Amino acid sequence: MNEKVIERFRMMGLIEGGSLLVLVFIAMPLKYWAGIPEAVRLVGSLHGFFFILYVLMIVYTTFKIRWSLFWAVSAFVVAFIPFGNMILDRFLPRTFIAKEV
Secondary structure, three states: OOOHHHHHHHHHHHHHHHHHHHHHHHHHHHHOOOOOOHHHHHHHHHHHHHHHHHHHHHHHHHHHHHOOOHHHHHHHHHHOOOOHHHHHHHHHHHHHHHHHH
């Protein structure tokens, strides 16, 4: 059961992290270098939506598998760092899924 919760969390983290990367490395340069502000408006709105879903997934995962405060805060903090979710993702399988096997 916990494995499915972690897999859902990982998927949402990768989606949210990917949207941050698209916003920072594609949409922002399009806005400032190519003069296309619509790129940030569109991608920023999508990223905001994915971020809210990600925060809700952190809350769900915390209660469902009884995450410690450390993991919940860490998951929130990495959402603000480009590639942060990808780094956190590498630790999750070893830490939670491997325990259940």
